[in-house]
Amino acid sequence: MIPKSHPRHSSLSERHALEAGVRRGITHMQGFIAHGRGEAFDYLIGEKTTAAAKNAIRAAAALLLLAKQPVISVNGNVAALCAKEVAELAAAVNAKVEANLFYRREKRLKAIAAELKKFGVDALIANGKTKLPQLASKRAIVSREGIFSSDVVLVPLEDGDRTEALRRMGKRVIAIDLNPLSRTAQKASITIVDNITRAMPLLVKKAKAMKRMPAADLRKLVASFNNKINLKQSLLIIRRGVR
Ligand code: PTJ
Secondary structure: OOOOOOOHHHHHHHHHHHHHHHHHHOOOOOOHHHHHHHHHHHHOOOOOOOOHHHHHHHHHHHHHHOOOOOOEOHHHHHHHHHHHHHHEEEEEEEEOEEEOOOOOOOOHHHHHHHHHHHHOOOOOOOOOOOOOOOOOOOOHEEEOOOOHHHOOOEEEOHHHHHHHHHHHHEEEEEOOOOOOOOOOHHHOEEEEEOOOHHHHHHHHHHHHHHOOHHHHHHHHHHHHOHHHHHHHHHHHHHHHHOO
C-alpha cells in the first residue's frame, strides 16, 4: 500500500491553525517544522487512528483518571491545534494545565494562557524558580504546583530530554507523538502514536466514558499496557505502508 500523497482536508486546516497560531504569537516558527515531521509519519500510518493508538488512548485515559495530581502540558502547537480539547480533558480527569515551552518566551506563555482562558482554563505558568533536576537550559523550568508536583503528566509533542527528566523523577509520562522512534515516544510510559488532532478528542471521549469505572479495573488496564509492544505495532504499520 502506498499512502496517498495529497494533503487531507483536515491537514490543511491544521496548517491554517498553526499559521494563525504563529500570527497571534502562540506558536513558534519551529512549530511548522515540527508539524511537517509529524505529517510525514501521519501519511505512513494511513492518516487514521490505528488499533494500537486506540489501545494507548484507553490506557492513557485510565492512567489520567487514576492520577492524584495529573497535569497537561501545553506548548505552542498544542494551543493552536486543540486548546478546546485540552480544556475538556482537564475537566474530565480533574487535571491542572500548565503552559510550558521548549522555546520559552514570557510573551508566548501569556498568549497561550489567554487562549486557554477562552475555554475556561486558568493555566499555570512557571515563575522560573523551580527546575527539573539534571536538565540544562530554560527547558528545565516548570511550575512548582504544576508539573513539578505532578504524578502523571500528559506531554503532547514533547522534547526527549524533558521526558527523560520527568521519568527520572518517577513521574508517569503520557506522550502523543506521530513518530514512534522519537526519544519522547521511546521514553514515555504511554505513547499515543497518532495525530494530536485525532487523539485528543478520542482521549476526552474515553476519559468521560471511563470516569465511573472501578479503580481496580482502571489499574488492570494500565498494568496490561506495554509501551514497547505498542510502539512496535505502530512501527509495523509504518513498515507495511512503505513496502
Ligand atoms: O511551543 P514550543 O516552544 O514548546 O515548541 C514546540 C515544538 C513542537 C516546536 C518543539 O517542541 C519541537 O521542536 O518539537 P520536536 O522536537 O519537533 O518534536 C515534536 C514531535 O511531535 C515530533 O516527533 C513530531 O513527529 C511530532 N508531531 C508533530 N506534529 C504532530 C506530532 N505528533 C502528533 N500530532 C501532531 N500534529
